[in-house]
Amino acid sequence: MNALPSPGVGIKPMKTFLRTLLPPTLLSFATLAAGAEEAAFQQAAENAQPAAEAFERSRRFVDGWLARADKTTGLIPRNLRESNYWNGRDAAADNYSFMVLTAAMTDRALLEGRLLDMLRTETRLTSRIDRLPDDYSFATQGWRRETPDLDAMIFDGAEYVKDGLLTITEWSGKSPWSERMIGIVDDIWKNAAIDTPSGKIPTLNFEVNGDLLQAGARLYWLTGEERYLDQAIRLGDYFLLGKNHPTRDSRKLRLGDHSCEVINGLSELYVAVARTRPDKHAAYREPLHAMYDRILEVGVNTNGLFHTAIDPVSGEVLDATPTDNWGYNLDGMYAVWLVDGTERYRDATRRALGSLQEHYTGQLWERGSADGLADSIEGALNLFNREPVPSAAEWMDTEIRRMWAKQQPDGVIEGWHGDGNFARTSLMYALWKTQGCRAEPWRKDVRVGAVREGRDLCVSLSADAAWSGRLVFDRPRHRDSMRLPLDYPRINQFPEWFTLPAGILPEGVPVELTPGVEVRLVVSPDGGIRRGSTKPE
Numbered sequence: 001m002n003a004l005p006s007p008g009v010g011i012k013p014m015k016t017f018l019r020t021l022l023p024p025t026l027l028s029f030a031t032l033a034a035g036a037e038e039a040a041f042q043q044a045a046e047n048a049q050p051a052a053e054a055f056e057r058s059r060r061f062v063d064g065w066l067a068r069a070d071k072t073t074g075l076i077p078r079n080l081r082e083s084n085y086w087n088g089r090d091a092a093a094d095n096y097s098f099m100v101l102t103a104a105m106t107d108r109a110l111l112e113g114r115l116l117d118m119l120r121t122e123t124r125l126t127s128r129i130d131r132l133p134d135d136y137s138f139a140t141q142g143w144r145r146e147t148p149d150l151d152a153m154i155f156d157g158a159e160y161v162k163d164g165l166l167t168i169t170e171w172s173g174k175s176p177w178s179e180r181m182i183g184i185v186d187d188i189w190k191n192a193a194i195d196t197p198s199g200k201i202p203t204l205n206f207e208v209n210g211d212l213l214q215a216g217a218r219l220y221w222l223t224g225e226e227r228y229l230d231q232a233i234r235l236g237d238y239f240l241l242g243k244n245h246p247t248r249d250s251r252k253l254r255l256g257d258h259s260c261e262v263i264n265g266l267s268e269l270y271v272a273v274a275r276t277r278p279d280k281h282a283a284y285r286e287p288l289h290a291m292y293d294r295i296l297e298v299g300v301n302t303n304g305l306f307h308t309a310i311d312p313v314s315g316e317v318l319d320a321t322p323t324d325n326w327g328y329n330l331d332g333m334y335a336v337w338l339v340d341g342t343e344r345y346r347d348a349t350r351r352a353l354g355s356l357q358e359h360y361t362g363q364l365w366e367r368g369s370a371d372g373l374a375d376s377i378e379g380a381l382n383l384f385n386r387e388p389v390p391s392a393a394e395w396m397d398t399e400i401r402r403m404w405a406k407q408q409p410d411g412v413i414e415g416w417h418g419d420g421n422f423a424r425t426s427l428m429y430a431l432w433k434t435q436g437c438r439a440e441p442w443r444k445d446v447r448v449g450a451v452r453e454g455r456d457l458c459v460s461l462s463a464d465a466a467w468s469g470r471l472v473f474d475r476p477r478h479r480d481s482m483r484l485p486l487d488y489p490r491i492n493q494f495p496e497w498f499t500l501p502a503g504i505l506p507e508g509v510p511v512e513l514t515p516g517v518e519v520r521l522v523v524s525p526d527g528g529i530r531r532g533s534t535k536p537e
Helices: 011-021 024-066 088-106 108-126 150-172 176-190 206-223 226-240 260-276 278-298 326-340 343-360 370-384 390-404 419-434
Strands: 127-129 307-310 317-322 438-440 447-453 456-462 467-472 509-513 517-523 529-531
Touching: 024 088, 024 390, 024 419, 024 447, 024 456, 024 517, 088 108, 088 150, 088 419, 108 127, 108 176, 127 150, 150 176, 150 206, 176 206, 206 226, 206 260, 226 260, 226 278, 260 278, 260 326, 278 326, 278 343, 326 343, 326 370, 343 370, 343 390, 370 390, 370 419, 390 419, 419 447, 456 509, 509 517
Parallel strands: none
Antiparallel strands: 307 317, 438 467, 447 456, 456 517, 467 509, 517 529
16 A cells, blocks of 8 residues: 655645545545635635624624613613613513623623623513513603503513523523523413413413414423423414414414514424424314415415515405515424425425525615614525525625615614614624634634535634634534424524534634734534644735
8 A cells, every 4th residue: 555645745746646546536526625625715714704794793783782871770772762761572672682692702791791780680670570571761760651561561571582582592501591581481471361272371462472482382492391382382272273373263464573473483382292292283283284375375475475464364465565574484384394394385485585686685674674684684594594595695695785784883773672683683694604603702803704615614714913712613502502302493593504512622722813814724523623724815
């Protein structure tokens, strides 16, 4: 057998050696593989630029809103125009929560300091009935409502849980934020007073019940406690087995915000019962499929995206405006495809992703708001993670720039609670471009980009000034943090790209950067690290 060349052998001698060792087909493959790796590194370096911008813009959003916090409590207002109070459904759910997630990725001291203090403050000041949050006025330093409104507080708590605290928990695992989440859910159900054949439920509000379906399904997996699944099943029975079916019994079904939560939440419950309650899986199958089939029949436009509102009984389109929440509806359908293998739900997902670039470049979602762009891009990112339709990637690269253009120099975007969704989607976009990798400690001039090349990950790192830290990798958070049985798509989740199992490089990889010099790493799924060529940028 030929002896291996010495480590210092040059490129030309190595090629000669390979010709003596490898048959022509394998030699060609080796050459192509080297070329593919170089192309991957070049793309990784390109990805590093928008990823760094996404992180930096998210951090400026945090700083901009913290500068406007109430001087007495430290809490942020609902918006910067006329709502000078903190509330659960808006300030907490849509804005504060994504300040927390931004800090979790960029500033551990801020997370564990001022933002954790805000959690403790809002828990102490706003919990009015048990641990349910109520509006807190900064002008009076007291309740905004003279008397408590239980239904409104259930709404506030459910939104805070679904849009914010669940997302934080999926990223960070058990924490003070997950404790707050569990406390709110427990006290929502403690105060449930509406009788149904399956037991008491907390509210008749369609959106809130969708929030609780999602929370119950995920809390069941997170805690292992059957009561959370039992609570979600009460809602599943209410919508699927009684007289409240979303498409058979409703004369107006919104497919956008404030209604798509049920459409998605029922799929989350369906995933859970498919794994744990075969009787409920069998009972829910026909009415759940009927709901999705009717929505696809009368609720989808010629490009595969969803109308804002329909009469599902007559089939009349009540509002043909394309909803920015199209991806949330498809999250539910795709989850059912994962469970039952119903191909038309996967086909609907691919059709929608494939239509974006041609038909929805420059679309004025929600009359041109940054929040509308954020929700639509989020939907695309979450589904692209499962179905990587190439034109959808190009569309997201274009549309994220339109969203970023709305940010003001001080970091604030539009001055209302929807600003948090700007950061949420920017962070999701950044993690796509880095494939879940992050530099710790974060600094705005440190650029990380990554690309998958086969099973391996090609990573490019660079900085404008000397930096020393670690490159950390994502984990299968759906399993490690939430104990989910599979990574089905769900609202506000941060998609997983390249992940390493628990115990593999838990602290990441130490890296030192020199100004103007690109460092390249190849990471294998088992945690193996190989240094690529290091070169000037």
